[in-house]
Amino acid sequence: MMGRQINFYLMKEDILEVDEYIRKNGMIIIPNYTNTASIEPLKSLLDKNSTPGKFISLPSVADQIKKRYIDTQKYFTIDILDSPVIEFSQPGYYNNTIKMKGRVYYTKATIGNGNAPKNELFLKMADDFFKWIRKNFKNVKLKGYEGLLVTERTNAWLNASEDRELSIDNIFPDAIKKTNYKQLVA
Amino acid sequence: MPEKKVPNPNGKKGGEKHQQKVKEIFADVEKRGFIGGFEKFIRLITGQGRYIDVVGLDQDTEIPVEFHQIGIQTKKGLPVKRERDVIEEIEKYKDIRIEFHAYNAEEGTENDGQTN
Numbered sequence: 001m002m003g004r005q006i007n008f009y010l011m012k013e014d015i016l017e018v019d020e021y022i023r024k025n026g027m028i029i030i031p032n033y034t035n036t037a038s039i040e041p042l043k044s045l046l047d048k049n050s051t052p053g054k055f056i057s058l059p060s061v062a063d064q065i066k067k068r069y070i071d072t073q074k075y076f077t078i079d080i081l082d083s084p085v086i087e088f089s090q091p092g093y094y095n096n097t098i099k100m101k102g103r104v105y106y107t108k109a110t111i112g113n114g115n116a117p118k119n120e121l122f123l124k125m126a127d128d129f130f131k132w133i134r135k136n137f138k139n140v141k142l143k144g145y146e147g148l149l150v151t152e153r154t155n156a157w158l159n160a161s162e163d164r165e166l167s168i169d170n171i172f173p174d175a176i177k178k179t180n181y182k183q184l185v186a
Numbered sequence: 187m188p189e190k191k192v193p194n195p196n197g198k199k200g201g202e203k204h205q206q207k208v209k210e211i212f213a214d215v216e217k218r219g220f221i222g223g224f225e226k227f228i229r230l231i232t233g234q235g236r237y238i239d240v241v242g243l244d245q246d247t248e249i250p251v252e253f254h255q256i257g258i259q260t261k262k263g264l265p266v267k268r269e270r271d272v273i274e275e276i277e278k279y280k281d282i283r284i285e286f287h288a289y290n291a292e293e294g295t296e297n298d299g300q301t302n
Contacts, residue, residue: 003225032221053221072217080224081209089223091248100248105225111205147235169228172249173281179244179251 004126005105006133008149009166011157012046014137015090019044021132022056027125030055030065030085033075037067045088055085056104056129061119081111084122086129091170097163100170101148104133144168207256207289208239215242215252226250230279236272238284252285259288 010018022029028041032053039062045054055078057065066079080087091100106126109115117123133149140155142148145166150158158164208224215222220242229235242252253276257269265273265286273284 005225005227007227068213068216070216073219077216077222087223089248094247094249103227107224112202112209115205146233169226169280170248170250171228171280171282175244175247175249176251176282179247179249 003105003107004130005103006130006149007101007103007147008133008137008151009099009101009154010090010137010149010151011153013153014151015045017136018088018133019046021129021136025125025128026059027129028057028059028062029088030057030078032078034067035075037069037076039065045090054088055080055083056088057083057085058122058125061122064119080105081107084119086126094167094170094172094175097161098165098167099154099157100167104130142166203289204256207287211240211254211256211287215240215254218242219245220252221245221248223250228276228280230275232279236276238276253282254285254287256287256289258290259286263288 019029021027022045028039029043029045029047030039031042031047031050032055033050034040042050042054047054055065061084065083065085067076068079069076078085086104086106088102088104090102093099107118108123109117137149137151140150140152142150142155145168148168150166154166158166212222212224221244223241223243225237225239226241227235227237238253239256240254241250242254243249244251255265255269255273258266260266264270265288269286273286276282276284
């Protein structure tokens with residue numbers, strides 16, 4: 001499908017800067033999992049009352065955002081492939097010392113049914129947003145993390161203790177085994 | 187001048203069948219209560235990057251716990267060689283299991299590039 005993405009390690013202060021960019025540019029933040037089909041914007045990417053996974057869009061294209069009802073889970077989710085939205089994921093920490101990788105991601109065209117390009121206004125917003133991320137956050141270009149954005153604040157966090165590390169792809173086989181076990185006994 | 191036949195007009199985006207299968211697997215992942223994700227980037231020990239078509243993330247920890255690759259299978263029902271190589275490489279270096287889904291399962295087949 002080849003969506004466009006930036007994989008990153010951002011600290012809370014970095015995300016507040018992203019929040020500010022979103023506010024200044026009239027963009028909206030939408031939670032992924034909701035009890036209703038309506039679009040109810042959040043004030044911040046750091047909103048703790050919403051479920052994991054947030055999307056960024058524009059009020060002017062909000063009526064083009066498609067939601068799907070997941071009957072087994074009793075909630076609505078956003079159809080990222082067919083909606084003018086950017087996924088923003090900022091996972092937390094593993095065992096408090098390993099910072100997980102986040103990303104922004106979107107597709108320029110809808111997927112399936114002829115791959116129609118997404119709304120022009122949305123594509124311009126997404127392009128500007130990606131350019132701003134690259135320009136605003138200086139990448140310290142950490143060895144072993146080539147191609148991934150490691151901000152100066154993240155590097156400072158990392159260097160504050162020898163116990164700390166950055167997860168290159170958030171894969172933790174032990175945690176996977178535990179989750180699979182939970183699923184089996186549920 | 188005769189019109190040139192384009193084998194896959196979607197290029198890197200993958201064919202229509204691939205895309206539909208991706209959507210189908212993604213919907214199944216979400217149905218079972220995981221957070222679905224597309225094209226998750228992982229880096230191998232060799233330094234090379236790979237994208238996993240669909241992953242399922244645990245809702246509490248946001249750790250990917252399911253990995254799905256979509257592609258073509260051979261007459262024997264195995265992933266074609268290029269897919270097998272990628273799957274084996276990821277499984278070997280990451281100690282995870284990748285589930286393969288063929289989008290040509292009903293039609294059947296492609297030569298797997300091996301000489302018997």
